[in-house]
Amino acid sequence: MGVYVQTVPKRGYRFIAPVDASEARRSAADPDEAPGTDLNLQKVLWSNIAELRLAEEARKERRRKAKAAILWGGLALAVAAVAVIGALLLAERAAATLPAISRWVTLANHILWFGAWSTPL
Numbered sequence: 001m002g003v004y005v006q007t008v009p010k011r012g013y014r015f016i017a018p019v020d021a022s023e024a025r026r027s028a029a030d031p032d033e034a035p036g037t038d039l040n041l042q043k044v045l046w047s048n049i050a051e052l053r054l055a056e057e058a059r060k061e062r063r064r065k066a067k068a069a070i071l072w073g074g075l076a077l078a079v080a081a082v083a084v085i086g087a088l089l090l091a092e093r094a095a096a097t098l099p100a101i102s103r104w105v106t107l108a109n110h111i112l113w114f115g116a117w118s119t120p121l
Contacts, residue, residue, distance in 0.1 A: 004016060004048065005048050005052065007056075015045075
C-alpha cells in the first residue's frame with residue numbers, strides 16, 4: 001500500500017499520488033462520462049489523514065503536558081530554594097542577635113542567665 005498524503009510541517013497535508021491531467025479535464029467537461037471514484041482509494045486516503053491528525057494531536061498534547069510539568073517543577077524548585085534561603089537567613093539572624101552565655105550563676109535555687117530568672121528543672 002503506497003502513501004498518498006504527506007504531512008507538511010506548519011502547513012497541513014499534501015496529496016502526492018500521481019494524477020493524470022487528461023482524465024481530470026475529460027471528467028470536468030462531462031460529469032456523466034466520468035469514471036467511478038475508487039472507494040478503496042478514498043477510504044485509504046481519509047483513514048491516512050485521520051491517523052495523521054490524531055498523531056499530531058497526541059504529539060501536541062504530550063508537548064503541552066511536558067511544558068506544564070517543567071513549569072510546575074521549576075516553580076516548586078524556586079519556592080523550595082526561597083524557603084531554604086529564608087530559613088538560613090533567619091537562623092543566622094537569630095544566632096547573631098542572641099548573646100552567648102558566658103557563665104552560669106546559681107542564686108538561691110534559681111539560675112540566672114540573659115538577665116532572666118528561672119526555676120531549676
